[in-house]
Amino acid sequence: MLPYQDPSLPVEERVEDLLGRMTLEEKAGLMFHTMLAMNPDGTPVEDPAAQPGDVTTTEMVRGRLMSHFNLLGGGGARQLAEWHNHLQAMAAETRLGIPVTISTDPRHAFTDNPGTGALAGAFSQWPETTGLAAIGDADLVRRHADVVRREYLAVGIRVALHPQIDLATEPRWPRISGTFGADADLTSELVAAYLEGLRGPEFGPESVAGMVKHFPGGGPQLDGEDPHFPYGQEQVYPGGNFDYHLKPFKAAIAAGATQMMPYYGKPVGTEHEEVGFGFNKGIITGLLREELGFDGIVCTDWQLLDEARIGPFLEPAKAWGVEHLTPIERAAKALDAGVDQFGGEKCPELVVELVRSGRIAEERIDVSVRRLLREKFRLGLFENRYVDPDRAEEIVGAAGFRELGEEAQRRSFTVLTGDRVLPLRGRPRVYAEGVDPAILAEYAEVAAGPEGADFALLRLESPYEPRTGGFFETFFHCGSLAFAEDRLAEILALLDKVPTVVSIRLERPAVIPEIAARAAAVLGEYGAGDRAFLDVVFGRATPEGRLPFELPSSMDEVRRSREDVPGDTENPLFPIGHGLRLTA
Incomplete structure (x- = not known):
């Protein structure tokens, strides 16, 4: 057994022994x-x-x-x-x-x-x-x-x-x-x-x-x-x-x-x-x-x-x-x-x-x-x-580990608005977009459309401007934090038809003043499965999240803010630390 192979020796002694045996090519390989x-x-x-x-x-x-x-x-x-x-x-x-x-x-x-x-x-x-x-x-x-x-x-x-x-x-x-x-x-x-x-x-x-x-x-x-x-x-x-x-x-x-x-x-x-x-x-x-x-x-x-x-x-x-x-x-x-x-x-x-x-x-x-x-x-x-x-x-993926992860998903939800609406009670008739209907059926009566529904649930990804210049570029969500006009119009049309709980995955902050004003409730999320979302909406779990960054009220204010200063937009829609508490 060579000294570097002997676990009984101090680490520094083993390092020096092995280093002294290495060729330049072996050293260089280690550095990549x-x-x-x-x-x-x-x-x-x-x-x-x-x-x-x-x-x-x-x-x-x-x-x-x-x-x-x-x-x-x-x-x-x-x-x-x-x-x-x-x-x-x-x-x-x-x-x-x-x-x-x-x-x-x-x-x-x-x-x-x-x-x-x-x-x-x-x-x-x-x-x-x-x-x-x-x-x-x-x-x-x-x-x-x-x-x-x-x-x-x-x-x-x-x-x-x-x-x-x-x-x-x-x-x-x-x-x-x-x-x-x-x-x-x-x-x-x-x-x-x-x-x-x-x-x-x-x-x-x-x-x-x-x-x-x-x-x-x-x-x-x-x-x-x-x-x-x-x-x-x-x-x-x-x-x-x-x-x-x-x-x-x-x-x-x-x-x-x-x-x-x-x-x-x-x-x-x-x-x-x-x-x-x-x-x-x-x-x-x-x-x-x-x-x-x-x-x-x-x-x-x-x-x-x-x-x-x-x-x-x-x-x-x-x-x-x-x-x-x-x-x-x-x-x-x-x-x-x-x-x-x-x-x-x-x-x-x-x-x-x-x-x-x-x-x-x-x-x-x-x-x-x-x-x-x-x-x-x-x-x-x-x-x-x-x-x-x-x-x-x-x-890997043991049941106990998955349970801990799902509990953290539920806890992380941030209630931005709607603490007087949430949680939903009983088994209302619910229309949903972005939610698996089979899972929703465990919590509510599933409506095929917003007409005649008691509530709607809408899960959204935060907006971005797609880039297509290279392989990695397609995966990076950059640009404006506001929804495009046509997409915003679709969202608002639903909010005007039926009381709607909107949950938006905050991969980045989002500019959502119109949505916040017209939704029955708005949740911020940071990665969560449908069951975690529905547990929060229907009161089976208590959301604890507070915003780790602010949500600006407009893109103009974003453009005027300083890149290195936290919470630097004027009149943010929701400041850092915002998060309402729900009562059972």
């Missing part, structure tokens, strides 16, 4: 963390056309010596566990047998966006993070993260590409549903609880590492556009609120965060260089490492170095501010800035070339490789690289 798909039956994808970037699993693990992968897509619990075990067996056959670390974006809620989060599927389903913030209960957040930890461990996922602790100060930003809302103090409290739940009693073999994002706070995007795309690269601070957005990250570091992800955007009008945060030495080395004392892993957001083809779409590199540099020059700048790992990339040959050419010292590479190896050892991956598929089927 990209997306990897799986076949539905749990086998690795070996068809290049079915893999993001056209590279087979075997080539990435054995050829490029990579050992960090972000699961794209998913499957049943057994298939996920078996896929993980296939990867670990493949990695075990490499020269040093360094185990694979699997990561994932959130997959316990209702978001279905390959760029930000996966629909729950086999896992227990909870409200979005904003729903947890609406409840505002740190103990619940800790229990939620503990469930996430248990379900992830069962299938071999050891790094959560979350929590996302950006602040929702710009209401048009399409990534608000992944945040804890606009309040820095609440977010600071909840991120500490979240990290505790992922960690468990102590950081070790039963932990999931949380990659906190997006340092130093990705919320204040110019006009609410997202820096996944060239037109959204500017991050602005017209209210001078840079430090406000930094506050939750200080709390995360104090709570023991071991990994951090900078966002794509570039700071505009600050003291910092106007380049993307992943290339920004003043942000990563100066602020995060030196001023805040963070010595964990810094992994860039995905695809900063080179363009990538996904199906018919060519996705440009998110190299904002350094578009003029070549991929190898971008890699050098990011390493100089202080990053340890490149997300969404699979080109370790760039790092090899930088060292071989003398542009980057191998000692600098060793600094990052030590951090990456230390995390694998602390997570116990060298001793316990495989998982039990039978056990995975028992744990």
